[in-house]
Amino acid sequence: MPKPYTPNDKWARKAKEEGFRARSIYKLQELDEKFQLLHPGMIVLDLGAAPGSWLQYVSGKIGPKGLAIGLDLQKIEKIAPNVVTLEQDIMDLDAVEKIVHEVMGARAQGRKGATSSESSDSSRSGPEGPSGPRTAASSESFLIDLLLSDAAPSTSGIHDVDQWRSIELNQSALAIGKRLLKPGGRCVLKVFQGADFDPFIKDVRSEWKDVHIIKAKTSRDRSTEVYVIAQKA
Numbered sequence: 644m645p646k647p648y649t650p651n652d653k654w655a656r657k658a659k660e661e662g663f664r665a666r667s668i669y670k671l672q673e674l675d676e677k678f679q680l681l682h683p684g685m686i687v688l689d690l691g692a693a694p695g696s697w698l699q700y701v702s703g704k705i706g707p708k709g710l711a712i713g714l715d716l717q718k719i720e721k722i723a724p725n726v727v728t729l730e731q732d733i734m735d736l737d738a739v740e741k742i743v744h745e746v747m748g749a750r751a752q753g754r755k756g757a758t759s760s761e762s763s764d765s766s767r768s769g770p771e772g773p774s775g776p777r778t779a780a781s782s783e784s785f786l787i788d789l790l791l792s793d794a795a796p797s798t799s800g801i802h803d804v805d806q807w808r809s810i811e812l813n814q815s816a817l818a819i820g821k822r823l824l825k826p827g828g829r830c831v832l833k834v835f836q837g838a839d840f841d842p843f844i845k846d847v848r849s850e851w852k853d854v855h856i857i858k859a860k861t862s863r864d865r866s867t868e869v870y871v872i873a874q875k876a
């Protein structure tokens with residue numbers, strides 16, 4: 644029989660004590676320790692990033708020369724100078740691609756101009772990007788090192804519907820990875836197991852290399868979530 648839901652469990656308490664915004668941090672930490680995902684200087688895109696515990700962890704691992712871009716439907720409060728956060732639906736591939744190119748373009752321009760504004764947090768509701776008005780940026784050189792997605796749909800209570808929505812979010816994340824990841828770059832996706840899981844994994848294996856499926860020790864016992872790690876060919 645599954646254990647009852649405990650809102651204030653050990654991991655939630657630990658996250659609070661350590662200043663992290665969510666217990667999810669320990670899932671990413673576990674995956675990072677197992678797969679050495681994060682390194683100084685990396686460019687990381689985090690999809691479904693609110694409230695931001697993964698970004699807090701990523702920020703420390705990539706250091707001041709790295710850049711993390713966090714997207715979510717919800718606003719993410721400021722994290723650190725090497726983290727840019729924006730309100731964005733990750734199902735809109737063109738918009739996500741444009742944001743990443745613009746954030747990276749603005750950062751590259753800032754570096755060229757030897758200014759102090761390497762990156763800054765921002766939430767976006769109008770035409771302005773994180774460093775002021777959006778600038779046209781050539782897309783070719785703006786590829787990311789690592790794609791993270793912990794995105795989860797708001798639940799309807801109908802398991803199959805929720806699972807399918809999670810698969811849709813992951814299909815979008817994979818499409819974003821195909822456009823934006825460097826060759827050899829990895830993606831980490833949260834997927835809920837259910838009727839659509841096996842066909843989804845089959846698709847991932849057909850297009851990505853080195854696919855791993857991991858149940859995080861810190862995932863709740865009653866949860867069907869697993870993390871899929873895959874490398875771009």
Ligand SMILES: C[S@@+](CC[C@H](N)C(=O)[O-])C[C@H]1O[C@@H](n2cnc3c(N)ncnc32)[C@H](O)[C@@H]1O
Nearest residue numbers: 691693694695696697715716732733793794795
């Ligand atoms: C489990 S939370 C992520 C927790 C995060 N990794 C952290 O450590 O703080 C899942 C997030 O996915 C987001 N989400 C769901 N659908 C989305 C969509 N279409 N576009 C962007 N974000 C989405 C939700 O708003 C929610 O904040």
